[in-house]
Amino acid sequence: DSGVTQTPKHLITATGQRVTLRCSPRSGDLSVYWYQQSLDQGLQFLIQYYNGEERAKGNILERFSAQQFPDLHSELNLSSLELGDSALYFCASSGGPPETQYFGPGTRLLVL
Amino acid sequence: DAKTTQPTSMDCAEGRAANLPCNHSTISGNEYVYWYRQIHSQGPQYIIHGLKNNETNEMASLIITEDRKSSTLILPHATLRDTAVYYCIVRPSNTGKLIFGQGTTLQVKP
Numbered sequence: 001d002s003g004v005t006q007t008p009k010h011l012i013t014a015t016g017q018r019v020t021l022r023c024s025p026r027s028g029d030l031s032v033y034w035y036q037q038s039l040d041q042g043l044q045f046l047i048q049y050y051n052g053e054e055r056a057k058g059n060i061l062e063r064f065s066a067q068q069f070p071d072l073h074s075e076l077n078l079s080s081l082e083l084g085d086s087a088l089y090f091c092a093s094s095g096g097p098p099e100t101q102y103f104g105p106g107t108r109l110l111v112l
Numbered sequence: 113d114a115k116t117t118q119p120t121s122m123d124c125a126e127g128r129a130a131n132l133p134c135n136h137s138t139i140s141g142n143e144y145v146y147w148y149r150q151i152h153s154q155g156p157q158y159i160i161h162g163l164k165n166n167e168t169n170e171m172a173s174l175i176i177t178e179d180r181k182s183s184t185l186i187l188p189h190a191t192l193r194d195t196a197v198y199y200c201i202v203r204p205s206n207t208g209k210l211i212f213g214q215g216t217t218l219q220v221k222p
Binding site: 002004031033035037042043044045048050055056058088090092094100101102103104105106108 | 146148150153155156157158161207208209210211212213214
């Protein structure tokens with residue numbers, strides 16, 4: 001158990017819909033990272049937050065957005081969902097950018 | 113744009129040491145070598161990391177060559193539960209994001 005929690009574990013929705021994925025970092029960790037893992041793209045970095053502020057962006061679509069709240073939990077919002085958004089979404093946390101990241105169990109999203 | 117090269121797959125007999133190689137010939141002085149593994153579709157699990165010196169923890173040992181252009185992850189006594197995809201990642205010290213390649217699928221056989 002890494003100490004990072006993600007909800008929900010599974011999510012099934014339809015194209016065009018919007019969903020919110022939630023991540024609670026390890027106690028004391030200020031940085032949160034989001035990654036997407038699809039069959040054809042592998043594990044890809046989406047976005048990083050540090051203490052409530054966006055720190056780095058990766059291959060995140062404009063339809064996707066994220067935020068980190070004062071209690072340090074983070075949410076990833078996916079809108080106008082397409083079939084290709086079906087994937088595993090992982091959250092990771094660390095004490096700060098140079099430190100080791102610990103991953104949560106992931107949310108499996110299926111868009112039908 | 114992964115900066116590492118790993119074999120696609122490897123087999124190892126249960127109880128034997130598993131030696132997983134990684135090539136990172138373009139590594140810079142401030143970049144760390146990290147190893148993670150992913151069992152089935154679980155979240156990636158941190159194993160070990162290093163900069164220049166060899167490192168050992170309760171899970172594995174990391175051997176980094178003197179020129180830092182390659183490294184080897186050693187699982188001293190592989191078990192069936194070590195079957196997983198192992199990722200070798202080079203990460204600058206001033207950034208957080210991890211760039212995952214395709215990794216090595218390690219199959220531990222009875």
